[in-house]
Amino acid sequence: MKRARGIFGLAIAAMAAAVPVTAGGGAKATPVRAEVVADRRADAAALYNAGTDALSRGDTGRAVAFLLAAQRIDPRARDIRVNLAIARARAEDVQGTGEHQRASPLPGIVLSPAEAWWTAALLALAGALMGGLAALRQTGRGLFVSGTVALTLGVLVWGCLLLRAREERRHPEAVVVVPVLEVGPAPDEQPRSPYLLGAGEEVRLGRTRGDLVEIRVSGNTIGWARRSALWRVADAARYTPRSES
Numbered sequence: 001m002k003r004a005r006g007i008f009g010l011a012i013a014a015m016a017a018a019v020p021v022t023a024g025g026g027a028k029a030t031p032v033r034a035e036v037v038a039d040r041r042a043d044a045a046a047l048y049n050a051g052t053d054a055l056s057r058g059d060t061g062r063a064v065a066f067l068l069a070a071q072r073i074d075p076r077a078r079d080i081r082v083n084l085a086i087a088r089a090r091a092e093d094v095q096g097t098g099e100h101q102r103a104s105p106l107p108g109i110v111l112s113p114a115e116a117w118w119t120a121a122l123l124a125l126a127g128a129l130m131g132g133l134a135a136l137r138q139t140g141r142g143l144f145v146s147g148t149v150a151l152t153l154g155v156l157v158w159g160c161l162l163l164r165a166r167e168e169r170r171h172p173e174a175v176v177v178v179p180v181l182e183v184g185p186a187p188d189e190q191p192r193s194p195y196l197l198g199a200g201e202e203v204r205l206g207r208t209r210g211d212l213v214e215i216r217v218s219g220n221t222i223g224w225a226r227r228s229a230l231w232r233v234a235d236a237a238r239y240t241p242r243s244e245s
Contacts, residue, residue: 044074046240055087061177061199063087069236075110091200124154171204171216174230183215183223195222
């Protein structure tokens with residue numbers, strides 16, 4: 001029991017120290033206050049309005065980018081989900097393929113990235129606290145097992161979030177915002193026929209060379225294209241009227 005007490009004591013200390021940092025996404029972490037939540041909802045509303053306006057103009061690429069960014073902030077908003085599904089469907093119609101068709105997500109336990117970090121951290125911390133309490137009691141086996149399960153789940157979820165964040169840093173999600181984008185070899189590579197991507201196509205970005213960026217689809221590099229023809233989803237907010245106010 002002394003060993004278990006030591007393990008859970010270290011877990012409690014580690015989780016308590018880590019919660020303020022990672023739950024908020026790094027150096028920008030702040031406590032979740034009412035005004036912070038209201039500001040994020042306002043950001044989501046601005047992105048939703050910009051995406052809906054672009055959708056009404058037939059600007060599919062920008063509509064998908066804005067609405068994807070809005071969904072990251074407020075994934076439970078039904079209007080965002082509906083309009084994003086419409087924008088994606090229009091993009092697929094223009095491209096003439098159903099390869100990337102997605103089912104509209106059903107309402108359920110859907111969390112924003114910040115909420116997911118906090119949930120993982122608090123779940124692990126609760127498990128550590130239960131395990132520590134069980135270590136202090138003579139008949140705390142059930143509590144010990146429950147704490148171990150909760151701590152394990154929290155750490156696993158935390159690990160998945162870290163992997164997802166790492167992937168976003170290395171290969172950020174982006175959307176094609178021009179009608180047709182040619183993705184071909186780099187200037188120093190062997191010439192070949194380019195891939196053609198349409199407005200609204202969702203890709204991930206890799207390395208950069210001057211004004212070119214590496215395009216990745218389904219985890220594979222398909223070539224290089226102009227950076228100006230793509231918007232990173234994380235940068236979409238800077239193109240809304242709210243960002244200029």
